[in-house]
Amino acid sequence: MRFDVTLIRIVFIVALASAGYFLKPINDWRLGSSAVGGLLALAIIFFEARIRKASLKTLIGGAVGSILGIAGATLVAWIVSSQHSISEEFKTFLSLSLTLMMAYVGLVVGAVKGDYLDLSALGGIFVEKGQNKAVPLILDTSVIIDGRVADIAETGFLAGTLVIPQFVLKELQQIADSADSNKRNRGRRGLDILQRLQKKKGSYEIVISEADFPDVREVDHKLIELGKQIEGKIVTNDFNLNKVSQLRGVAVLNINELANALKPVVLPGEIMRVYVMKEGKEYNQGVAYLDDGTMVVIDNARRMIGKNVDVAVTSVLQTTAGKMIFGRFNEDGKAARDEVKVTPNIPRP
DSSP: OOOOOHHHHHHHHHHHHHHHHOOTTTTTOHHHHHHHHHHHHHHHHHHHHHHHHHOOHHHHHHHHHHHHHEEEEEEEHHHTTOOOOSSSHHHHHHHHHHHHHHHHHHHHHHHGGGGOOGGGGTTTTTOOTTTOOOOOOOHHHHHHHHOOOHHHHTTSOOOEEEEEEEHHHHHHHHHOSSSSSSHHHHHHHHHHHHHHHSOOOEEEEEEEOOOOOOOOOOOEEEEHHHHHHHHHEEEEHHHHHHHHHTTTTOOOOEEEHHHHTTTOOTTTTTTEEEEEEEEEEEEEEEEEEEOOOEEEEEEEEETTTTTTEEEEEEEEEEETEEEEEEEEEETTSOOOOOOOOOSSSSSOO
């Protein structure tokens, strides 16, 4: 059963305002005391709303940090209280100041460093009922600028937690502020993609990670360290980052490999209709492109540039850079399968 949070908040505000009205903590002033109680309730609700958005690691880190801070402040206050040369007013003020300062510092530092906690060591005590242990997905700068990750996420294929490291946001901002117009446009595009991901509500959740590694300078290496720390996967389209991450034992989801896997499969002997865009390198060749960008090299199609033609596939060449399709156009306008001689998958000169 889900509680009506709005109703509970209203009751809480009314309760504090009523307590102020009847108890009159401010010089027997009922209305003023009631107003102060209501404002205090609103401040508590605002704090509660912010806390609900925090991750479990952040909450645990903040709680532990504040407890340690208060414990340290209590010890220092006990030492100060034993000094007889200090006035009681100054002791009280110093003790209160130390308690507030240490609690605040402990809360902030503990919340920021909470990402370093390994909750798996606790045996799943803090895992909520029905919550799946989805592997967090860390987005790097290149895949954010690329933009296709937003389309994939909106379809529901990227579910769970999408982690945006703070150092990636900083790099995007630096690119967006670049004096070079091309870099500036790429950086702004990346920021627009992030805003689009945050606005769309789907099967994923955007989390901004404050974790940083001051001893590591390169952003790619920081991504690898973050992936090892939170046991996540790096989503990228950077070939070099892909290889280095795998060598360092961090799993990678490569958008380019996904795009290649989703390209339409064609077999030698099949008939396909394409639009011839330009001439090829060899004599009497034409070149066409499929919707996904796959190049189709067509023999005997130089005179058909600017037209749609039926092509019989003769061979398919798969390389690390992508796929190339070779075909032949029948001048009679018939692309009969029986006339096609299937050639082996070897590159053409």
